[in-house]
Amino acid sequence: MNQPLAFRMRPTNIDQIVGQQHLVGEGKIIRRMVEAKMLSSMILYGPPGIGKTSIASAIAGSTQFAFRTLNAATDSKKDLQIVVEEAKMSGTVILLLDEVHRLDKPKQDFLLPHLENGRVIMIGATTENPYITINPAIRSRTQIFELKPLQIEEIESALERAIKDSDKGLGSLTIEISLEAMLHFARATNGDVRSSLNGLELAVRSTKPNQDGVIVITLEIAEECLQRKALTHDKDGDAHYDVISALQKSVRGSDVNAALHYMGRLVEAGDLPIIARRLMVIAxxxxxxxxxxxxxxxxxxxxxxxxxxxxxxxxxxxxxxxxLCLSPKSNSTYVAIDAALSDIRAGKSGDVPDHLKDSHYSGAKELGRGVDYKYPHSFPGAWVNQQYLPDKLKNAVYFEPNHTGKYEDSLARQYDTINKMKKKS
Known part of the structure; x- marks a missing residue:
């Protein structure tokens, strides 16, 4: 098996694709195209190693069309001509054209008519934004699909499948891999499943079996084979969540250096989805x-x-x-929604006042729905005093603004003005 593990484990049908369920899941666009046998040329873009070639391979395997691979930067127009001639003979060829954003005009002009007549179904792969880097003539003849970074669980499933597969994977060997090592292979390659699989194979092939014939892969071996240290984790991953907590608390406390340190640790662990989610929560x-x-x-x-x-x-x-570290801080809306939820969960809700209920149906007026509603835009300043909360909560106060700067101060002034008008009414 001279071919790398990642190459051998490429999917041969659409059901074997790891991740990208927004494109290949049940009822999603690429699966629909394959099942309906109505393929069209497309461009797949996203970071390296997340499934562009795999999707092309799976489409070809699912349709039984010939599958060829070329590189727009290094292969010549003559190479394209060979693919087109094959398509003329066989009817249809699926062409994976890597680095499609580097397709020059002579190659493009040659290829365009064959894309139009459907003889060549091009699947262009690129890490660049095609709306910026790809010629409009190509874009207009293709559908553009963005691939998402793979989740850690998705990469782990690919690794597990490779370990068990006796035909193309490592299933003929007896392998014992620690949870920490498996997690490191999945995390440390930053969503690149190809690097994860090839790192796993290097670890397995370069580790001598023990006296029982078992190849034992530890975290240290995984670190050595990927040339990347793991973030310290205990069995339950508590240390990892400690770092996430420390990141948020450092930002909340306006300590730039500490926040950068903890984010750096998460970067080293390859946790882009977790960093992204946590920063938006903090914001x-x-x-x-x-x-x-x-x-x-x-x-x-x-x-x-x-x-x-x-x-x-x-x-x-x-x-x-x-x-975020150096911004003024306010948790007023966070506190407000939690206070409102606390009342709701304690059973303090009550009926919506009749004048606020939906009145857009026959018979609503007879039921008293919406009858006494006052339309604020019909009053000076687009405000009129009327009850909005249920009777049980009509005097409830949830939002208490913090005076943190111009924006929240202006909201606080408006809030105070409205409250004073309520009292006068």
Whole structure:
């Protein structure tokens, strides 16, 4: 078996694809195309090692069409001509064209008519945003699909399948792999399942069996084969969650250096989804109305990080961490919604007042629905005093603004004005 494990384990049908369920799951677009036998040329884009080639291979295997692979940067127009000639003979060829964003004009002009007549079904693969880097003539003849970074659990499932597969994988060997080592193979490659599989194979092939013929893969071996240290974890992963907690508390406490340190540890562990989720939680829980623009910038930074993947993702994430650390802090909305939920969970709710109930149906008026509702826009300042909360809670107060800066101060002034008008009415 001279071919790498990742190559051997490429899926031969769409059911074997790891992740990307938004495209290949039941009822999703690529599965629908395959099942209906109505394939069209497409461009798949996303970080390396997350399934672009696998999807192309699975589509070809599911349709029984010939499958060829070329690289837009290094293969010539003559190579494309060979594929087209084969398509003329066999009817249809699926062409995986890697680095499709580097397709030059002569190759593009040659390929376009064959894409149009469906003789060649091109699956272009790129790590670049095709809306920016790919010629409009190609874009207009393809469907564009974005692949998502693989979750740790998805990579673990691919590793487990490779360990058990006796035909193409490592199933003919007796392998014992620790939970920590398996987690490290899944985490440390930053969502790149190809690197995870090849790291696993190196570990297995380079480790001598023990006296019982068992190949034992420890965390230390996994670290050596991936050339990346693991974040310290105990059996239940508590240390990992301690780092996540420390990140949020450091940002909340405005300690930039500590926050960067803890985020750095999560970056080293390859936990992009966890970092992204935690930063967005922090933005709305701890900064909130004190600096809404920082929350918006955090969402933008997270989106950029997810598109870039590691190692570049660390840059927009670091921007967000520094921004959040040095922003004024407010948890007023977080406290307010939890106070409202506390009442609801304690059974303090009651009926919606009749004047607020839906009145857009026949007979609503006879039931008193919406009859006495006052439309605020019909009154000066678009405000009129009327009861909105149920009777049981009509005097409840949940939101207490914090005076953290211009934005929340302006909301506090408006809130105070409305409360004073209520008392006068």
């Amino acid at each position: 709305y829980e701890d900064i909130g109305l004190a600096n809404p623009a920082a929350a918006a910038r955090t969402v933008t930074a997270v989106q950029a990080a997810e598109k870039l993947g590691f190692p570049e993702a660390r840059i927009p994430l670091a921007n967000a961490v520094v921004d």
